[in-house]
Amino acid sequence: MGVLRLENVRKSFGAVPVIHGVDLEIPSGEFVVFVGPSGCGKSTLLRIIAGLEPVTAGQIKLDGIVVNNLEPAERRVAMVFQSYALYPHMTARKNMAFGLKIAGLSKHDIETRIADAARALQIEQLLDRIPKDLSGGQRQRVAIGRAIVREPQLFLFDEPLSNLDAALRVQTRIEIAKLHKLVDSTMIYVTHDQVEAMTLADRIVVMNSGRVEQVGTPLELYRQPRNLFVAGFIGSPMMNFLPVDIVESPRGRSAVGANGAAISFAGAPVGPATLGIRPENLSVAADGQGFIAGTLVLEEHLGEHRLIHAVAADGTELIAKLPDGPAYPADANLHFTFDPRHTHLFGADGVRIGSTQEQGTLEHA
Secondary structure (H helix, E strand, O other): OOOEEEEEEEEEEOOEEEEEEEEEEEOOOOEEEEEOOOOOOHHHHHHHHHOOOOOOEEEEEEOOEEOOOOOHHHOOEEEEOOOOOOOOOOOHHHHHHHHHHHOOOOHHHHHHHHHHHHHHHOOHHHOOOOHHHOOHHHHHHHHHHHHHOOOOOEEEEEOOOOOOOHHHHHHHHHHHHHHHHHHOOEEEEEEOOHHHHHHHOOEEEEEEOOEEEEEEOHHHHHHOOOEHHHHHHOOOOOOEEEEEEEEEEOOEEEEEOOOOOEEEOOOOOOEEEEEEEOHHHEEEOOOOOOOEEEEEEEEEEOOOEEEEEEEOOOOOEEEEEEEOOOOOOOOOEEEEEEOHHHOEEEOOOOEEEEOOOOOOOEEOO
């Protein structure tokens, strides 16, 4: 099983609230990623689920049983920490066996579980080494193996890749994805890296200041962000945000940019708003006409594509992701345009109103 349900979970440190009434249900076998900036409460929430932090209010249910007052060892969860947390004087084998010995398993069962986990993680040749003789990636795999052998209902990962170099992060991320398919257990993974979240998760929980901003599949969050925070956090490079005014026009309501260019947005409330455009949907207008103009600040050539960084007259920062090509002149004045079907409109309160979808038309000033 491994069905987790959080009901109005709250946590305070003294008089300071850090988790503000989280409601969440995670079905058995799902891979869920908690993502958000540093200090948003994602690791604290994970520690509450593990039983390492007491909950201030609300209920934590695992397979329908309230586990608020159960010790970590009684919850049938296994946690992989950012710092590996291996016993330095024990071999990898003994690190993986330690918890099983405490639980009273037989020597045969312990050896069988360790052999199966080591084979899955490709660490059979490392079992007789102590942690100081292992690389960072090898230590992390031993830590993951220690969690696997416990055969928990719930796997918890607290930023397990943050201490690894870039290449090893990618490799270990793939191994964790394979592991989920292999063990078919419920997994909760905490990270501040939205790329990890997008590539690993069945569903993502976006957190901010102790609150859940949105829950959904990676593509749901990418294509239909609920608010400005989610739109800016999910996606790399982040979404462009352009200040606009929603006004009445002969064709209905339109979002008007700083230079007078307009895009139709039926049903949007009149007043100030924010237009969101992903960098890959923003292009440079060859004819010198566009929704917004900006001065080139930086051009990053990344092989198959390049990132164009510019700043508009009102200070709005712009990023366009374009196919690689000849560099623009320094301080070039560029005009940016886009397909209006690939835009997002956010109201003055930061909440997403919608997108133009098939009805939008872009009118140059």
